[in-house]
Structure formats: structure tokens, C-alpha cells
Amino acid sequence: MYIFELEIKVRDYECDIQGILNNSVYQNYLEHTRHEFLESRNVSFADLHEQGVDPVVARIEIAYKTPLKPGDTAICKLYVKKEGIKYVFHQDIFRKSDNKVSVKAKVEACVIVNGKIAASHPALDGLVEE
Amino acid sequence: MYIFELEIKVRDYECDIQGILNNSVYQNYLEHTRHEFLESRNVSFADLHEQGVDPVVARIEIAYKTPLKPGDTAICKLYVKKEGIKYVFHQDIFRKSDNKVSVKAKVEACVIVNGKIAASHPALDGLVEE
Amino acid sequence: MYIFELEIKVRDYECDIQGILNNSVYQNYLEHTRHEFLESRNVSFADLHEQGVDPVVARIEIAYKTPLKPGDTAICKLYVKKEGIKYVFHQDIFRKSDNKVSVKAKVEACVIVNGKIAASHPALDGLVEE
Amino acid sequence: MYIFELEIKVRDYECDIQGILNNSVYQNYLEHTRHEFLESRNVSFADLHEQGVDPVVARIEIAYKTPLKPGDTAICKLYVKKEGIKYVFHQDIFRKSDNKVSVKAKVEACVIVNGKIAASHPALDGLVEE
Numbered sequence: 001m002y003i004f005e006l007e008i009k010v011r012d013y014e015c016d017i018q019g020i021l022n023n024s025v026y027q028n029y030l031e032h033t034r035h036e037f038l039e040s041r042n043v044s045f046a047d048l049h050e051q052g053v054d055p056v057v058a059r060i061e062i063a064y065k066t067p068l069k070p071g072d073t074a075i076c077k078l079y080v081k082k083e084g085i086k087y088v089f090h091q092d093i094f095r096k097s098d099n100k101v102s103v104k105a106k107v108e109a110c111v112i113v114n115g116k117i118a119a120s121h122p123a124l125d126g127l128v129e130e
Numbered sequence: 131m132y133i134f135e136l137e138i139k140v141r142d143y144e145c146d147i148q149g150i151l152n153n154s155v156y157q158n159y160l161e162h163t164r165h166e167f168l169e170s171r172n173v174s175f176a177d178l179h180e181q182g183v184d185p186v187v188a189r190i191e192i193a194y195k196t197p198l199k200p201g202d203t204a205i206c207k208l209y210v211k212k213e214g215i216k217y218v219f220h221q222d223i224f225r226k227s228d229n230k231v232s233v234k235a236k237v238e239a240c241v242i243v244n245g246k247i248a249a250s251h252p253a254l255d256g257l258v259e260e
Numbered sequence: 261m262y263i264f265e266l267e268i269k270v271r272d273y274e275c276d277i278q279g280i281l282n283n284s285v286y287q288n289y290l291e292h293t294r295h296e297f298l299e300s301r302n303v304s305f306a307d308l309h310e311q312g313v314d315p316v317v318a319r320i321e322i323a324y325k326t327p328l329k330p331g332d333t334a335i336c337k338l339y340v341k342k343e344g345i346k347y348v349f350h351q352d353i354f355r356k357s358d359n360k361v362s363v364k365a366k367v368e369a370c371v372i373v374n375g376k377i378a379a380s381h382p383a384l385d386g387l388v389e390e
Numbered sequence: 391m392y393i394f395e396l397e398i399k400v401r402d403y404e405c406d407i408q409g410i411l412n413n414s415v416y417q418n419y420l421e422h423t424r425h426e427f428l429e430s431r432n433v434s435f436a437d438l439h440e441q442g443v444d445p446v447v448a449r450i451e452i453a454y455k456t457p458l459k460p461g462d463t464a465i466c467k468l469y470v471k472k473e474g475i476k477y478v479f480h481q482d483i484f485r486k487s488d489n490k491v492s493v494k495a496k497v498e499a500c501v502i503v504n505g506k507i508a509a510s511h512p513a514l515d516g517l518v519e520e
Contacts, residue, residue: 011422012435013282017330018179019436022273023161023187027154032401039461045402046409046460049148057153061191070277070436071429141292142305143412147460149306152403162271169331175272176279176330200306200407201299278439283447284417291413309408317413321451 002077004037007096010072020067026103027060030091033076034107043123052114053121058086059108065101068093074102082128085110085119132207134167137226140202150197156233157190160221163206164237173253182244183251188216189238196230198223204232212258215240215249262337264297267356270332280327286363287320290351293336294367303383312374313381318346319368326360328353334362342388345370345379392467394427397486400462410457416493417450420481423466424497433513442504443511448476449498456485456492464492472518475500475509 008029016022035045048054068074073096081088086108093103111121138159146152165175178184198204203226211218216238223233241251268289276282295305308314328334333356341348349367354360371381398419406412425435438444458464463486471478479497484490501511 009426011418012425013276013284013418013421015277015436016273017176017275017277017279018184018186019277023190024154024157024273027157028401028403031153031403035402036399044461046147046405054148056148056197057194059191059193060153061189063189064187067186071434139296141288142295143288143291143406143414145306145407146403147405147407147409149407154403158271158273161273165272166269174331176275201304277436278444278446283421283450284414287414287417306407314408316408316457317454319451319453320413321449323449324447327446 001079002092003079004033004040004077006033006036006076008032008074008076010068010070010074012070015070020069021072023062023064026062026064026093026105029074029076029093030060030062030089030105030107033078033091034089037078038127041127043127048123053123054112055087055109055124056112057107058110060105062103062105064103066095068095068102072097075099080128082120082125083108085117087111087124087128131209132222133209134163134170134207136163136166136206138162138204138206140198140200140204142200145200150199151202153192153194156192156194156223156235159204159206159223160190160192160219160235160237163208163221164219167208168257171257173257178253183253184242185217185239185254186242187237188240190235192233192235194233196225196232198225198232202227205229210258212250212255213238215247217241217254217258261339262352263339264293264300264337266293266296266336268292268334268336270328270330270334272330275330280329281332283322283324286322286324286353286365289334289336289353290320290322290349290363290365290367293338293351294349297338298387301387303387308383313383314372315347315369315384316372317367318370320365322363322365324363326355326362328355328362332357335359340388342380342385343368345377347371347384347388391469392482393469394423394430394467396423396426396466398422398464398466400458400460400464402460405460410459411462413452413454416452416454416483416495419464419466419483420450420452420479420495420497423468423481424479427468428517431517433517438513443513444502445477445499445514446502447497448500450495452493452495454493456490458483458485458492462487465489470518472510472515473498475507477501477514477518
């Protein structure tokens with residue numbers, strides 16, 4: 001079901017006074033995984049922005065299951081579906097050491113072209129599973 | 131309906147190459163607002179941790195409405211309800227200049243006491259609306 | 261000697277597993293203080309960038325004296341001198357509760373105009389002490 | 391001269407409105423490189439903290455040479471010397487694509503043992519070049 005996978009080593013500064021990865025950092029990992037997925041398909045988020053094409057997140061849901069800690073490695077996996085004008089990324093993060101689910105997320109993105117919401121964009125449509 | 135409000139000035143380094151506040155930073159604002167709310171009720175997140183009491187986020191939903199930009203100020207508001215073992219924070223962020231909704235969020239937290247999920251904790255129960 | 265001052269409340273997520281403000285975050289505070297200083301003089305860092313004018317840091321020295329912790333408030337002060345093509349910001353951060361020096365920093369910035377280092381720029385020259 | 395090397399891919403959210411890696415993020419890369427270096431020698435920063443041993447940065451100097459951008463990969467190299475009670479890390483970051491120096495840094499660390507500055511600590515002394 002997953003079509004892309006990225007390994008991310010937890011960095012100590014990303015962890016907070018509870019000794020675990022801060023909640024917001026999972027969102028960094030989710031974004032970085034999406035952008036590396038784009039890059040793996042020869043789509044650059046930065047180049048898109050230069051061309052006036054901005055994928056933006058409209059809605060995000062994250063369920064936190066198992067906290068990651070210093071020394072842990074995250075395995076970040078995703079697949080993506082088109083639902084109406086939305087590109088819906090299903091993204092799960094696993095703890096590498098025991099393959100436990102750390103986070104389950106659903107990220108709904110739209111694409112803004114020259115300042116207006118577009119129904120789709122060719123650069124992104126190739127990424128979507130049929 | 132809201133019981134706490136915090137003003138946060140957007141910092142330029144929090145904005146990304148799209149020229150807007152990065153998605154993950156709203157989660158920083160939401161967390162900081164919750165912790166300042168606790169502090170306003172004389173509950174310190176850091177002290178709780180020292181005592182083996184760790185509120186943790188179990189689930190978060192964020193709807194992104196209007197992006198914040200350099201120069202903007204966010205008004206972060208919240209109220210909180212108890213639902214079973216969960217403390218559910220309803221948190222909205224407004225753009226100060228025109229009072230537009232920037233982000234609507236629902237954050238479900240549990241409390242871990244000495245490593246185990248607890249149904250509630252006295253330090254937090256006083257925060258909840260009847 | 262100082263010509264600008266900004267109060268910043270420490271945010272819990274900025275603190276790391278040692279329970280203190282992570283070293284890199286002081287640099288965030290230093291940058292935010294400079295940009296708020298610019299704004300106080302009606303100079304917007306974001307607008308400058310739109311006009312092809314980019315102040316960039318060429319060199320930074322930070323001496324760490326007293327660590328800031330959750331609950332602390334930082335008082336960030338600065339003054340600035342022109343030395344050759346450099347704008348040199350002298351920036352000190354104090355812990356509000358006891359006025360102890362937390363960090364002493366010297367930040368050397370240059371200005372890039374349309375991709376080339378410039379000796380100076382009118383938007384910035386007004387900021388410098390005679 | 392270098393005794394450790396780490397490759398870090400730039401993440402888009404680490405870049406700011408100037409379209410380049412924010413200055414403070416290099417400090418994140420420098421810290422992560424030091425901690426990965428420790429881990430490569432079987433020393434865990436998190437475990438040290440649990441044992442009351444806290445390496446802390448006393449002073450940092452960073453010279454910024456070539457900015458990193460979205461899509462770039464950093465090669466982070468270091469060596470370390472003992473100077474009196476200080477562990478002095480010499481850390482350089484290179485842009486992988488053309489091997490250009492991006493940042494040159496010198497990071498002076500001390501070790502705090504049970505709340506007091508110590509002249510040295512066995513866990514760290516093995517890391518230092520003779």
C-alpha cells in the first residue's frame with residue numbers, strides 16, 4: 001500500500017524536557033517525507049514555489065501511538081490518493097527497532113496556483129495512485 | 131466559550147520558503163498556549179514532569195484556514211473539556227490584524243502518571259470547565 | 261549603550277532533554293530581536309527580501325553564561341556599529357528574574373543587494389549608532 | 391585531521407523566507423554531528439544526562455561562507471582537542487555537490503557533573519585526539 005519510505009534518525013535537540021520527540025517534530029518528519037517523495041519523482045517543492053505553484057496543507061490529523069526517543073530511528077511511509085481537489089497523504093511512522101507504530105497521520109493538501117486554489121496540477125497528478 | 135487567550139508575534143525564522151508560517155509551527159503555538167494556560171492556573175508543565183506526571187497528546191486535528199506571515203500577530207484562544215480519560219483542548223488561532231480564523235484545532239491529551247495512563251490527575255482537573 | 265530591548269518568554273518546546281533552552285534557540289532569540297529592532301525602525305526584513313535586499317550573518321560568536329529554563333523570561337538587548345562593510349550587532353540576553361547575563365553575542369552581518377555584497381544599504385544605515 | 395563525518399540532507403522547513411538554511415539550523419547540524427560522533431564511540435548524550443553528566447557548550451564561533459539551500463546535502467566533519475578544562479570541537483560543514491565550505495565553527499564545551507563544572511570526564515576523554 002505504501003509507495004515511499006524514508007528513514008529519519010531522531011536528533012537529540014528535537015526531543016523536549018519529557019525526554020521524547022516533541023509532538024510538532026513529527027509534523028516536520030511528515031513534511032520532509034512528502035518533500036523527499038516529491039523529489040524521488042523529480043518534483044522539487046522549492047522549484048514549484050518559484051513557478052507560482054504551492055501545495056499547502058489544508059487539514060491534518062495525527063494519532064500519537066508510541067513516542068520516539070533519543071537514539072531511535074523513524075521509518076516514515078506514505079501513500080497518496082486524490083479526493084476531489086484534495087491530495088490526501090496517508091502517512092505512518094514506525095519505530096525502526098521493533099517496527100511499532102509511532103504515529104498515524106492523514107494530511108490533506110490543496111494546490112495553490114498563482115494565488116488561487118486549483119482543482120489539480122500536472123506536476124502533482126503523476127504522484128497519485130490510480 | 132474561550133477561557134484563555136495568548137498573543138504570539140510571528141517570528142521570521144518560523145516562516146518557510148513559501149513566505150508563510152510553517153505548518154508545524156502552529157503546533158508549537160498550540161502547545162505554548164496550553165502551557166501558558168496551565169501556568170496561569172499555577173500549574174507548571176516542567177514541575178509536573180519532575181513529579182512523574184506527564185500530560186501527553188494522543189491525537190490532534192488541525193484545520194488550516196488563513197496563513198500567518200512575517201509581521202503578523204496570532205491570537206491563540208482555548209477552552210477544555212473532559213471526555214472520559216481525555217482532556218480535550220479546543221484551540222483556535224486568529225490573525226490579530228483582521229480577526230480572521232487562521233487555524234482551528236482539537237487536541238486530545240491524556241495524563242501519564244509514573245509511566246501509566248491515568249484516568250485523570252488532580253493538577254489538571256481544576257482546569258476543566260464544568 | 262543598548263538601543264533596543266525585547267522580552268521573550270521561554271517556551272517549553274524550545275528546551276531539550278537537559279531541561280534547559282537548547283543552544284541553537286538563543287540564536288533564534290538573537291535573530292528575532294534584530295528583526296523586531298528593524299521593525300521598530302520601520303524596516304521589514306521580509307519587505308527588504310522582496311526588494312532584493314538581504315542582510316545575512318557572516319559571523320557569530322556566542323558565549324553561554326547562565327542557561328535559561330522553562331518558566332524563565334529572557335530580556336534581549338542590542339546595539340549596533342558599522343565596521344567597514346559589516347553591521348556588527350552586540351547582543352546580550354539577560355534572565356529577567358535576577359538580571360543575570362545568560363548569553364553574550366556578537367553578530368556580524370553584511371548586506372546582499374541583488375545577489376552581490378554591498379558596502380552598505382540606506383535602509384540599514386539609519387539603524388547604526390554614530 | 392577530521393575524525394568523524396556525517397551527511398545531512400537539508401529539509402525544506404529548515405529554510406527561511408530568504409530561501410536558504412536559517413542560520414540557527416547550522417547549530418542544530420553541529421550539535422547533531424557531535425552527538426552522532428559520541429554515539430559512534432558508544433557514548434550516549436541522553437544516557438550521560440541520566441547519569442548526571444552534562445556536556446554543555448560554553449562558547450561558539452561560526453563563520454558562514456556558502457549558504458545551503460533546499461535540495462542540498464551537507465557533509466559535516468569534526469575533530470576535537472582538549473584545552474584545559476575545555477573540549478574544543480572544530481567543525482566544518484561542506485556542500486556535497488561541489489565540496490565548497492559552507493560553515494566553519496569552533497565549539498568549546500565543558501562537562502558538568504552533578505551540577506558542578508568538572509575538569510574532565512572519562513566518558514569524554516576517550517574521544518579526544520592525543
